[in-house]
Amino acid sequence: MSSPSFAIGIAGGTGAGKTTVARTVSETVGEAVTRIPLDNYYKDLSHLAFEEREQVNYDHPSAFEWDLLREQLEALLAGRSIEMPQYDFEAHNRTDDRVTVEPSEILVLEGILSLYDEEIRDLLDLRVYVMTDADVRILRRIERDVIERGRDLKGVIDQYLETVKPMHEQFVAPTKKQADVIIPEGANRMAMDLLIEKVQAELPDESARPGVDRELSVNGQALD
Ligand SMILES: Nc1ncnc2c1ncn2[C@@H]1O[C@H](COP(=O)(O)OP(=O)(O)O)[C@@H](O)[C@H]1O
Numbered sequence: 001m002s003s004p005s006f007a008i009g010i011a012g013g014t015g016a017g018k019t020t021v022a023r024t025v026s027e028t029v030g031e032a033v034t035r036i037p038l039d040n041y042y043k044d045l046s047h048l049a050f051e052e053r054e055q056v057n058y059d060h061p062s063a064f065e066w067d068l069l070r071e072q073l074e075a076l077l078a079g080r081s082i083e084m085p086q087y088d089f090e091a092h093n094r095t096d097d098r099v100t101v102e103p104s105e106i107l108v109l110e111g112i113l114s115l116y117d118e119e120i121r122d123l124l125d126l127r128v129y130v131m132t133d134a135d136v137r138i139l140r141r142i143e144r145d146v147i148e149r150g151r152d153l154k155g156v157i158d159q160y161l162e163t164v165k166p167m168h169e170q171f172v173a174p175t176k177k178q179a180d181v182i183i184p185e186g187a188n189r190m191a192m193d194l195l196i197e198k199v200q201a202e203l204p205d206e207s208a209r210p211g212v213d214r215e216l217s218v219n220g221q222a223l224d
């Protein structure tokens with residue numbers, strides 16, 4: 001990689017569609033895009049028992065290791081590779097694995113509080129907030145957490161009411177004001193086209209840009 005990276009932050013409430021937006025950009029543009037899930041920077045809680053980890057408030061900014069994220073983002077932006085931590089939602093903990101991530105032209109940081117920390121925000125060239133109604137988000141979250149994250153319905157609902165919703169209102173939703181762009185309802189065709197065009201415009205080699213006019217889909221359904 002010869003030129004500095006272009007860094008995008010994608011924030012928004014749980015279930016808003018942040019990962020889907022980031023994944024769509026990455027799959028469309030290709031290997032020039034590196035995704036950085038904020039979830040990977042949840043603090044290591046190996047010193048706590050599983051039952052204690054279950055009770056942690058994962059929607060408060062204090063749940064994240066901001067220093068490590070800043071350090072690793074800065075390294076990637078400076079053209080250095082990093083050893084990115086990995087996260088296991090079923091264990092409520094970081095895994096022992098680290099994945100080597102090489103610097104690339106486009107970095108996409110995605111997570112509920114991607115626009116929360118001022119120093120992180122200053123590293124971003126484009127700040128995006130995905131804004132989706134709370135009822136849609138909780139329905140998506142129930143389905144996802146039960147199927148993919150090993151949770152039961154009651155647990156998802158209790159967690160939502162006790163921590164996810166109040167923390168969203170206190171810490172996540174206010175970061176909308178920090179965004180350059182707000183995407184309503186997650187991945188929609190027009191928003192994705194614009195975002196992908198912007199990303200492609202940042203690629204140094206014009207000839208390396210893939211076309212934007214391919215079919216974009218979420219869960220097998222073409223975007224309108
Ligand atoms: N635009 C969309 N239309 C339909 N379903 C969507 C859309 N965006 C996301 N989803 C679904 O909602 C769930 C949560 O989306 P995800 O991108 O993981 O949200 P987030 O990263 O904001 O928590 C996933 O199952 C995903 O497939």
Ligand SMILES: Nc1ccn([C@@H]2O[C@H](COP(=O)(O)O)[C@@H](O)[C@H]2O)c(=O)n1
Pocket residue numbers: 013014015018019039042058059088089091092093111112164
């Ligand atoms: N052990 C954990 C860690 C995090 N969460 C929840 O994940 C949400 C953030 O991820 P999204 O993909 O939904 O943006 C956040 O709201 C945490 O509550 C968890 O349940 N368990």
